[in-house]
Amino acid sequence: MPALSEVLAALDVLWPPERAEGWDAVGTVCGDPDAEVRRVLFAVDPVQEIADEAVRLGADLLVTHHPLYLRGTTTVAASTFKGKVVHTLIKHDIALHVAHTNADTADPGVSDALAGALDLRILRPLVPDPSDPAGRRGLGRICELPHPMTLAELTAYAAARLPATAQGIRAAGDPDREIRTLAVSGGSGDSLFDDVRAAGVDAFLTADLRHHPASEAIQTTGRNRPPALLDAAHWATEWPWCEQAAAQLDAVSDRHGWGLRTHVSRTVTDPWTAHAASAPLTSPADTPHTTGAPR
Numbered sequence: 669m670p671a672l673s674e675v676l677a678a679l680d681v682l683w684p685p686e687r688a689e690g691w692d693a694v695g696t697v698c699g700d701p702d703a704e705v706r707r708v709l710f711a712v713d714p715v716q717e718i719a720d721e722a723v724r725l726g727a728d729l730l731v732t733h734h735p736l737y738l739r740g741t742t743t744v745a746a747s748t749f750k751g752k753v754v755h756t757l758i759k760h761d762i763a764l765h766v767a768h769t770n771a772d773t774a775d776p777g778v779s780d781a782l783a784g785a786l787d788l789r790i791l792r793p794l795v796p797d798p799s800d801p802a803g804r805r806g807l808g809r810i811c812e813l814p815h816p817m818t819l820a821e822l823t824a825y826a827a828a829r830l831p832a833t834a835q836g837i838r839a840a841g842d843p844d845r846e847i848r849t850l851a852v853s854g855g856s857g858d859s860l861f862d863d864v865r866a867a868g869v870d871a872f873l874t875a876d877l878r879h880h881p882a883s884e885a886i887q888t889t890g891r892n893r894p895p896a897l898l899d900a901a902h903w904a905t906e907w908p909w910c911e912q913a914a915a916q917l918d919a920v921s922d923r924h925g926w927g928l929r930t931h932v933s934r935t936v937t938d939p940w941t942a943h944a945a946s947a948p949l950t951s952p953a954d955t956p957h958t959t960g961a962p963r
């Protein structure tokens with residue numbers, strides 16, 4: 669059985685911590701480097717229900733995409749939610765390791781897994797990492813659909829292919845527009861609108877889109893037709909990475925004869941838990957007047 673320090677060294681090769689953004693907090697949150705590792709659990713969020721799942725599973729290491737502490741703290745008291753996670757893990761000899769923006773830009777990274785879940789053909793990174801001469805690393809991916817679809821069809825397709833969440837998928841743009849090329853970026857992607865527009869793709873799938881940036885992004889300016897937008901649940905866009913990451917660690921384990929058992933959490937930790945569609949949209953002529961003279 670490998671020591672935690674050996675497994676962590678392997679994870680740092682897959683997702684080098686020095687490639688994380690300056691504001692990020694990646695790496696090992698807790699764990700004894702000399703402890704032995706047999707079971708590893710991968711999950712998106714280091715929340716209590718995932719820590720409890722790691723305990724039930726008998727995991728020795730929990731690898732999450734999101735950091736537990738993004739900023740400094742002065743307490744890990746179990747009366748705080750994050751402190752309780754730390755207590756739960758340490759009490760059960762479970763290490764916690766985070767691969768966040770260093771996994772986003774890796775090759776393969778978070779957006780490769782997202783593109784894979786959608787069965788897309790990956791062409792190149794949306795925002796290439798200038799330090800990678802091969803041009804394979806970077807943020808987001810520009811892809812081709814397996815076959816052209818309307819935006820409405822693509823929305824339903826993405827909802828069916830990504831892990832199920834209460835939110836599902838919503839789209840912005842003409843539902844009948846034909847989509848052939850799609851940029852994807854796991855997690856919050858609305859800072860990438862300029863790159864998406866410059867790439868000239870038909871649509872962009874990401875998460876956490878807000879009214880004003882989305883409304884502006886689909887307005888026509890210049891020569892390129894603005895991309896349609898697909899807004900998925902943040903968790904759903906990043907969960908496919910957990911399966912990819914577990915498979916990567918499996919390969920390392922096989923190479924070293926470690927015999928690690930890797931697991932991927934199926935617990936949905938997207939914070940949104942319910943959704944109701946509005947009454948069916950009616951044509952403008954049927955819409956009650958909300959302004960003008962009272963009738």
Ligand SMILES: [Zn+2]
Binds near residue numbers: 854856906
């Ligand atoms: Zn995220």
